[in-house]
Amino acid sequence: MKKTLEKLSPIIFELFEHLHQNPEVSWKEVNTTSFIANFLKSNGCEVRTFPDHTGVIGELGNGPLTVGVRADMDSLWQEVNGRFQANHSCGHDAHMTMVLGTLLLLKEMQLELPGRLKLIFQPAEEVGDGALKMIEKQVIDDIDFLYGVHLRPIQELTMGTASPGIIHGxxxxxxxxxxxxxxxxxxxxxxxxxxxxxxxxxxxxxxxxxxxxxxxxxxxxxxxxxxxxxxxxxxxxxxxxxxxxxxxxxxxxxxxxxxxxxxxxxxxxxxxxxxxxxxxxYAAVVNPKAQKIMAKAIAEVIGAENVMPAVITPGAEDFHFYTKERPHLKAAMLGLGCDLAPGLHHPYMSFNRDALLNGIEILTRTVLATFKQN
Missing domain, CATH: 3.30.70.360 (Alpha-Beta Plaits)
Known part of the structure; x- marks a missing residue:
């Protein structure tokens, strides 16, 4: 899997650069939606967009079990170099890249999925109501396991480490x-x-x-x-x-x-x-089964010694609306170490982009293991 990922790395970093250079704020992710929808279609996904708001869903495979992977799309509006602008300082560009990279990796491996994979690109996480809109549109009603990902600041996780759970407040x-x-x-x-x-x-x-x-x-x-x-x-x-x-x-x-x-x-x-x-x-509710699957995937990618305990943070995430409103969901969010500094939401936030490859492999192994264990 690593060799396949290395082969795909130029495309992955190109994807990231495009998303990073074209940020859009909450509920205005119009071009981002279009870009991702076209990418999903060109890579064999059934695609769903929405006439009244941004966001896009890609689906692949068939079977009784449905696994969802969610990425947030919006950027912040903040002052950078003396002027206000849209700015990806929370890592959503990286999150989208990792979910798209998971699709690319699965496709390149030519695996026939034993279930249905749902890739959710959710708008408006920064204003806290994007997940509610996805719930309203019944996007997650047929999902059994739901996984998310978030870059973590260096104060929590360093490059080469990861956690199978983020306990947001x-x-x-x-x-x-x-x-x-x-x-x-x-x-x-x-x-x-x-x-x-x-x-x-x-x-x-x-x-x-x-x-x-x-x-x-x-x-x-x-x-x-x-x-x-x-x-x-x-x-x-x-x-x-x-x-x-x-x-x-x-x-x-x-x-x-x-x-x-x-x-x-x-x-x-x-x-x-x-x-x-x-x-x-809402505060996080991490499912032990989903967390265990993700922890095993992390160990396979970067070693058992680099699997860190669940990150406890006072930060908030609307990802947790999904488990609050749909208690049947088995959910966990990957916390990815990437030497992110000075911190999330800092206008000049940066991170080690090689961590994207770790995140993609962890998510891919998590998805495949979830299908296998059911």
């Missing part, structure tokens, strides 16, 4: 508005200072107490209040909160605490606070 955003009237700086008694309301919220959030054995955090990440005139006390403001928890149950309790604080502060200051919860993603 749950995450949620609260978008809120304080609704009131401005007052003159000389007459603070005639209004409520929205900045003081925000300060009270921040102080109360610091006092949240949950089980100390359960990791969680909540912090204000965006604030907008006041205008150009510095002698006006702002009565209105907008703010966002970022909530994180390692367990879904902990997130549920954290949400209750945050909602209570917002309601009580509103009552204390006699001001209206409107808020809603957005961009909710």
């Amino acid at each position: 749950a995450a949620e955003t609260v978008s809120a508005k304080i609704i009131g009237f401005d007052a003159h700086g000389a007459r603070p008694d005639l209004g409520v200072n929205a900045i003081e309301v925000i300060s009270a919220i921040v102080e109360q959030l610091k006092g949240i107490r949950l089980n100390p054995f359960d990791s969680f955090s909540v912090k204000m990440t965006q604030v907008s209040a006041g205008g150009d005139n510095t002698n006006v006390i702002p009565g209105s403001a907008q703010f966002h909160l970022d909530l994180r928890a390692q367990k879904n149950e902990t997130m549920d309790r954290l949400v209750q605490k945050v909602d209570h604080i917002l309601q009580q502060v509103a009552s204390l200051f006699e001001v209206k606070i409107e808020f809603e919860h957005k961009e909710k993603v």
Whole structure:
């Protein structure tokens, strides 16, 4: 398999370079969808696209068991070299390349699959609702095993190592508005200072107490209040909160605490606070059987000594909507060591591209082993 992969490596690195140089943000992955759809068709897949949104599905083979491999497609919008642009700093270009590389490797090996392989190229992971759209379109209803992949920063995994599971945490955003009237700086008694309301919220959030054995955090990440005139006390403001928890149950309790604080502060200051919860993603649920299959594949590719324990990270992934909404799924996500630095979402993130070949071989062996054991 390694020799076949080496033969394919020029095509694989060319694929990566194309995807890397043509990033598109969430729900606007139009050209990426077209490129991947054409590639899948030219390599023997049945292809499904969607009339109302981006994303593409490729299917290959027949049989009673269906194995899915999912890659996210979207990039971030961030400042790079002094200007804002779409930028693949989370590794989605690598993820797409590895799934396409898995298809190429299987095709080159001329294997007849004993089941159905479904390649899922999912939009809008960065905004947390791409997986929900795939679920809505019943993309995963017939899948038995589902695998994903994510590059890991050097602080978690180094080049030549990999993990058969990524334990992402749950995450949620609260978008809120304080609704009131401005007052003159000389007459603070005639209004409520929205900045003081925000300060009270921040102080109360610091006092949240949950089980100390359960990791969680909540912090204000965006604030907008006041205008150009510095002698006006702002009565209105907008703010966002970022909530994180390692367990879904902990997130549920954290949400209750945050909602209570917002309601009580509103009552204390006699001001209206409107808020809603957005961009909710669930914590990981890794299936032991899928994890075991992937761990064996990693050992075959890079050695048993380089199979690392499941990576526990406060980061979030909408991949875990699939197992939350479809509990029948046996799922695991490959954490791939690649000397990624300085970190995920850093505008100048880079990694050792040779790791792509490790990832492709691990995913391919995982798929084949999944078919064989059933």
